[in-house]
Amino acid sequence: MCRAGQRTMGQIFHGSRISNIEITDTLFGGYLTLVAEKIVPYQWNILNGKVAGAKISHCMENFRIAAGEREGQHSGVVFGDTDAYKWLETVAYCIANGKGAGLEPLADTLIELIGRAQESDGYLNTYYTIDHPSEKWTNLAEGHELYNAGHLIEAAVAYYRATGKTALLDIAVKCADLICRIFGADGEKPDGCPGHPEIELALIKLRDATQNDAYLGMARHFVRVRGASPNYLLDELERLADNRIFPEFVDYDAKYAQTHLPPVEQTSAEGHAVRAMYLYSAMADLAAVCEDADLAAACAVLWDNVTRKKMYITGGIGASAYLERFTADYDLPNDRMYCESCASVGLMMFGQRMASLTGKAAFYDEVERALCNTVLGGVAMTGDRYFYVNPLEVWPPNCLPSTSMAHVKPVRQKWFDVACCPTNIARTLASLGQYIYAENDEALYVNMLISSRILTELNGGTLTVTVDSTFMRDGRVNISVSSDRPQKIRVRIPRYFANPHFASSVAFPEPGADGYTELSAPGGTHTFCLQGEVTPAFFASNEQVRADAGRLALVMGPYVYCLEEADNGGNLANIFVKPETEIEVGRSCEDIPGSLPLLHFGGERVTKAIEEDGDLYGTPLFRRTGTRLTAVPYGLWNNRTPGEMTVWLKALL
Ligand SMILES: [Zn+2]
Numbered sequence: 005m006c007r008a009g010q011r012t013m014g015q016i017f018h019g020s021r022i023s024n025i026e027i028t029d030t031l032f033g034g035y036l037t038l039v040a041e042k043i044v045p046y047q048w049n050i051l052n053g054k055v056a057g058a059k060i061s062h063c064m065e066n067f068r069i070a071a072g073e074r075e076g077q078h079s080g081v082v083f084g085d086t087d088a089y090k091w092l093e094t095v096a097y098c099i100a101n102g103k104g105a106g107l108e109p110l111a112d113t114l115i116e117l118i119g120r121a122q123e124s125d126g127y128l129n130t131y132y133t134i135d136h137p138s139e140k141w142t143n144l145a146e147g148h149e150l151y152n153a154g155h156l157i158e159a160a161v162a163y164y165r166a167t168g169k170t171a172l173l174d175i176a177v178k179c180a181d182l183i184c185r186i187f188g189a190d191g192e193k194p195d196g197c198p199g200h201p202e203i204e205l206a207l208i209k210l211r212d213a214t215q216n217d218a219y220l221g222m223a224r225h226f227v228r229v230r231g232a233s234p235n236y237l238l239d240e241l242e243r244l245a246d247n248r249i250f251p252e253f254v255d256y257d258a259k260y261a262q263t264h265l266p267p268v269e270q271t272s273a274e275g276h277a278v279r280a281m282y283l284y285s286a287m288a289d290l291a292a293v294c295e296d297a298d299l300a301a302a303c304a305v306l307w308d309n310v311t312r313k314k315m316y317i318t319g320g321i322g323a324s325a326y327l328e329r330f331t332a333d334y335d336l337p338n339d340r341m342y343c344e345s346c347a348s349v350g351l352m353m354f355g356q357r358m359a360s361l362t363g364k365a366a367f368y369d370e371v372e373r374a375l376c377n378t379v380l381g382g383v384a385m386t387g388d389r390y391f392y393v394n395p396l397e398v399w400p401p402n403c404l405p406s407t408s409m410a411h412v413k414p415v416r417q418k419w420f421d422v423a424c425c426p427t428n429i430a431r432t433l434a435s436l437g438q439y440i441y442a443e444n445d446e447a448l449y450v451n452m453l454i455s456s457r458i459l460t461e462l463n464g465g466t467l468t469v470t471v472d473s474t475f476m477r478d479g480r481v482n483i484s485v486s487s488d489r490p491q492k493i494r495v496r497i498p499r500y501f502a503n504p505h506f507a508s509s510v511a512f513p514e515p516g517a518d519g520y521t522e523l524s525a526p527g528g529t530h531t532f533c534l535q536g537e538v539t540p541a542f543f544a545s546n547e548q549v550r551a552d553a554g555r556l557a558l559v560m561g562p563y564v565y566c567l568e569e570a571d572n573g574g575n576l577a578n579i580f581v582k583p584e585t586e587i588e589v590g591r592s593c594e595d596i597p598g599s600l601p602l603l604h605f606g607g608e609r610v611t612k613a614i615e616e617d618g619d620l621y622g623t624p625l626f627r628r629t630g631t632r633l634t635a636v637p638y639g640l641w642n643n644r645t646p647g648e649m650t651v652w653l654k655a656l657l
Pocket residue numbers: 344345346347392423424425426428
């Protein structure tokens with residue numbers, strides 16, 4: 005039973021407050037500064053339609069029209085309001101990080117506008133308010149009203165926590181209260197569920213901020229009625245017939261929106277990858293808060309299916325561009341996949357919640373994989389270009405419009421018609437602290453070995469933990485603890501951190517079954533000098549992954565590496581590498597942020613494949629020459645001269 009009213013009950017730990025954390029890491033600290041100083045101002049200009057040559061966002065204009073301050077019709081996608089909400093959420097985290105004071109007046113101006121666009125009963129959605137007021141709540145499958153409300157709520161909770169201001173929280177509460185009046189277990193109310201999950205996890209956050217259990221009940225209701233028979237969303241689409249928002253989605257089926265079964269009975273990740281991640285995240289939250297063992301078991305099965313059969317080595321998910329969805333187990337094509345940035349953000353969210361639910365560190369292996377590769381790869385070092393789709397193999401000439409490759413862009417874009425990813429990447433990077441640290445009554449948890457500092461209160465005392473991490477260079481991580489009483493620090497030892505020990509002769513406490521090593525700080529100031537071995541290595545994939553058969557990927561620490569044309573010339577498909585090839589850890593490249601090392605190794609390049617010059621096919625020759633190759637972290641690719649890129653290399657067996 006869900007024992008509502010007890011905060012975070014059942015959770016082994018929960019994320020730390022971002023305002024207590026400072027990220028000092030060269031790479032990630034740089035990105036946090038980039039978010040506050042470049043990305044947020046850039047996205048503000050985009051949302052106000054002020055960036056020349058970019059896809060036009062009508063986001064702010066829609067709010068002005070809905071507020072009655074401008075004449076006009078709604079423009080852009082039905083979920084465009086969420087760009088503003090995620091922008092506000094990012095600003096909130098920047099403020100919490102101590103980097104966003106200058107942004108607060110701008111955010112307050114936007115919050116006032118959003119307030120004016122809200123209807124008197126709490127309804128807030130510019131698409132319906134402006135052009136379709138009589139059709140509210142009639143198209144949950146496509147209308148995204150609940151999805152929009154979810155992002156409003158997430159922004160409101162973040163802004164309230166960062167600033168203590170309640171204006172946006174009041175707007176969100178008014179909207180959430182309306183949703184609670186319209187939907188619910190009452191037999192008089194519709195049994196609808198959102199076409200795109202998001203409101204569920206947001207309502208759980210709102211309950212945490214307000215202590216109003218009605219929001220938890222509402223979240224639980226939306227998960228409970230999902231997948232019920234008859235299928236509410238499919239019935240709705242049938243009723244709508246010619247009045248659909250996305251008539252081109254003729255293949256909208258029950259799996260697409262994860263309504264093929266009740267969530268608790270789902271065993272395989274299906275449908276639209278972002279929707280799936282947001283749903284599973286809410287399920288994990290509910291499993292923890294409500295101590296729901298069945299839901300927890302379903303989450304564990306779904307997590308395994310995603311990460312053991314449907315996830316790219318880069319932490320990308322969603323193999324099919326068509327309907328942006330999961331496909332068969334082990335179907336992981338490298339050049340025409342989807343791997344939406346938002347889906348990897350969602351994987352981070354799901355993994356964080358699974359770690360919180362179970363207390364097991366291993367979930368962070370995949371959180372870190374998604375963060376360090378696909379999420380980082382989604383944004384340029386300049387902050388003003390983004391990937392929506394994250395390929396593992398690019399040959400720019402075949403990324404052609406009006407083909408099956410139309411969705412794959414060989415360079416990052418200024419903006420998109422559907423622009424969910426840029427603001428999602430920004431809010432995730434800005435909130436990184438909550439992924440690094442977590443707490444419960446017993447210990448502080450360090451989930452990722454990223455240089456940073458946290459000042460918090462634990463066991464009635466104050467505690468400062470400083471992580472100084474250079475493991476990608478020398479395998480070292482110094483963890484300094486200052487406390488006014490004995491404290492426990494539980495540190496995730498990642499699977500790539502081999503032979504962990506203390507630099508001194510003090511015995512190293514072996515990680516427990518949960519994957520955490522427990523450091524006992526006696527009080528005062530104490531430094532634990534962790535030493536491990538982080539070395540580059542080639543990885544292969546399970547033999548069921550057809551796309552990677554006979555291929556190798558280079559990995560060092562949490563970073564997957566790739567070859568770029570800028571270093572290695574073109575036609576990367578003709579490069580072969582022996583699995584036993586020695587890999588040299590080189591210097592970092594000054595053109596690429598973060599001072600991560602480049603990796604160098606020898607390979608062979610096919611210079612003439614067939615005997616007959618100029619023919620398309622012929623007698624095999626496979627003449628090869630030795631070549632020296634340079635690999636860069638995938639998360640930082642495409643920050644120099646654009647060109648070919650590949651993660652997987654052909655093995656010379
Ligand atoms: Zn997206």
